[in-house]
Amino acid sequence: MTAAVELRDVRKDFPGGARAVDGVTLSVEAGTVFGVVGHSGAGKSTLLRLVNGLEEPTSGSVLLDGQDLSALGERRLRPVRRDIGMVFQQFNLFRSRTVLGNVLYPLRLAGMDRAAARARAEETLDFVGLAGHGKRYPEQLSGGQRQRVGIARALATRPKVLLCDEATSALDPQTTGEVLALLRRVNRELGVTILLITHEMEVVRTLCDRVAVMEDGKVVESGEVYELFARPRHATTATFVRSARHSEPDEALLERLRARHPGRLITLPVADGSASLDGLSELLHVHGVEFTFVHGGIAEVRGRPLGSVTLELRGETAAVDAVVAALSVPYLAEAGAL
Numbered sequence: 001m002t003a004a005v006e007l008r009d010v011r012k013d014f015p016g017g018a019r020a021v022d023g024v025t026l027s028v029e030a031g032t033v034f035g036v037v038g039h040s041g042a043g044k045s046t047l048l049r050l051v052n053g054l055e056e057p058t059s060g061s062v063l064l065d066g067q068d069l070s071a072l073g074e075r076r077l078r079p080v081r082r083d084i085g086m087v088f089q090q091f092n093l094f095r096s097r098t099v100l101g102n103v104l105y106p107l108r109l110a111g112m113d114r115a116a117a118r119a120r121a122e123e124t125l126d127f128v129g130l131a132g133h134g135k136r137y138p139e140q141l142s143g144g145q146r147q148r149v150g151i152a153r154a155l156a157t158r159p160k161v162l163l164c165d166e167a168t169s170a171l172d173p174q175t176t177g178e179v180l181a182l183l184r185r186v187n188r189e190l191g192v193t194i195l196l197i198t199h200e201m202e203v204v205r206t207l208c209d210r211v212a213v214m215e216d217g218k219v220v221e222s223g224e225v226y227e228l229f230a231r232p233r234h235a236t237t238a239t240f241v242r243s244a245r246h247s248e249p250d251e252a253l254l255e256r257l258r259a260r261h262p263g264r265l266i267t268l269p270v271a272d273g274s275a276s277l278d279g280l281s282e283l284l285h286v287h288g289v290e291f292t293f294v295h296g297g298i299a300e301v302r303g304r305p306l307g308s309v310t311l312e313l314r315g316e317t318a319a320v321d322a323v324v325a326a327l328s329v330p331y332l333a334e335a336g337a338l
Contacts, residue, residue, distance in 0.1 A: 003063070004030040004161055004193040005051055010060035012046055012217075020046035021057075022217035028210075030160075033187050033194040035204040035225075037240055038214035044197035047214070048163055051195065052084050053077055065160065082110060085154030085192075089166040091146045093138040093153075099125065100134030103153045110157060124152045128182060144175035151182060155190070162186060164196035168203055180207050201244035205229065205301055213237045226302045230271035247297040247307040257294050263314040266324060270298050270307050280327075289315035289323050 005028040012021040020043045028034040038044050049055040050062050053069050062069045064080060072080060093102050100121055107117035125131055128148040138146055147167065154162055164183070168176040184207060186192050198204065204211050204225060212222035213236055221234040229245065232238040242248060248267060249257060257265060284291055291311045298307035313320045 002030045002065075003027045004065060005034075005195055006061075006063040006066075007047070007050070008061040008063070010047075010050060010057045010062060012043075012050060012055060013058045019217055021050065023060075024214075024217075024219050026212055026219065026222070028161075028193060028195055030193050031187070031191055032209045033183070033196070033207050035208035035211040036195070036197045036214060037199060037201060037204055037211060038197075038236075039199060042214040043217040044214055045165065048165055048195070048197055051161075052086060052163055053081055082157050083160045085157065085159035085162045087147070087150050087154050087162065087164045087167045089169050091138070091143075091150045091170075093146060093149055095138055097137075098134060099130065099136050099138070099141070099149050102138070102149055103156050106153060106157050121152075121156055124156050125149075127155070128152045142175070143171055144178055147171065147175075147179055148182065151179075151186070155186065155192070159192065161193045161195065164194060164198075166198055167196060168200070169198070176203070177206070183207060201229075201240045205244050209302075213240065224302075226272075226304050226306065229301050230269075230306055245307070247295075247299070247309075249295050249310055253295065257310070257312075261292065261294055261312040263292075263312040264320050264324075265294070265310060265312055266327070267296070267308050267310045268327060270305060270309065272304050283323060283326055284313075287315065287319040287322050289313050289319050 007024050007026045010021055010024045011019065013019050022043070024047065036044050036047060046055060050057055056070055064083065067080060069077060069080065094105065097105065103121040103124055104117055107120055108114070112120070122134065125134060128151050130145065130148050130152065133141070133145070138149065141149065167183070168179050171179060180203065183194060187194050196203070196207070208225050210223065211225050211228055212219045213228070213234065214220065215236045221228065221232070221237045228237055229241050232241045254265070291313050294310050294312050296307060296309035298305050300306070313323060
């Protein structure tokens with residue numbers, strides 16, 4: 001597929017020697033949703049500013065639809081920026097303008113005829129679920145409604161790429177789900193490529209097709225979302241994944257489980273291509289081992305099963321060892337060593 005956004009060995013240094021982005025190479029395919037996740041200070045926001053042309057790379061290239069942004073002068077860069085929409089964490093709406101006025105702003109700035117701009121703005125507000133709200137002001141709206149206005153404003157110019165800067169961080173969980181569903185509609189129905197940065201793996205799990213994990217300005221791991229959730233290779237990725245995979249017990253829960261279940265606790269991840277629960281009962285029966293399901297769950301990530309089960313195994317030590325050995329695939333972990 002064609003890359004809508006491409007970064008080639010991009011580095012960004014700031015005065016004083018601070019390096020915010022360090023040799024990043026990424027390719028965001030047209031029509032996909034690509035997430036960049038990392039802790040504060042990882043370089044995510046700087047990367048986004050490089051993509052929208054607000055920062056120039058110290059070295060390397062940033063390309064939009066094959067055009068190297070750093071090779072364009074300000075005059076040629078301005079129309080290219082119209083192909084990029086931006087959604088902010090804190091909405092960034094004009095308080096003195098109505099909802100309709102906020103959405104009209106980029107259209108009028110682009111020189112669109114007043115009547116055509118109004119029709120486009122009203123159509124976009126209808127798409128984001130805010131038909132009839134045009135005369136209201138931002139202060140009269142809920143946080144979720146304000147973010148919908150922000151999305152409408154970003155979509156009004158019909159961009160090819162939508163950049164989202166922690167677009168759900170200021171929202172409650174229910175509203176976050178609604179905004180993510182809207183962004184998925186933007187991607188599927190309008191064909192807009194979405195590049196979002198976040199520190200929330202739940203956002204990645206729900207919305208993204210692919211993801212890159214950043215640490216200290218570098219991409220430490222990237223790939224298809226399901227694969228990173230099922231088989232994280234880097235420690236930073238594993239930490240983020242664990243925060244979204246609630247089926248795995250943390251240390252505090254393990255201590256409580258051990259107090260109630262004196263047998264041997266094991267956690268068996270469930271994912272495509274890893275250990276299967278099929279035949280588990282027969283295996284336990286053959287070795288004379290009893291079990292109790294003590295924790296876990298299985299959910300879907302990109303339409304595929306992912307989760308884990310924690311079991312208490314009871315029986316002769318040798319028999320339990322035999323069961324554990326039979327289940328010993330790379331993704332089996334004894335509870336307490338996660």
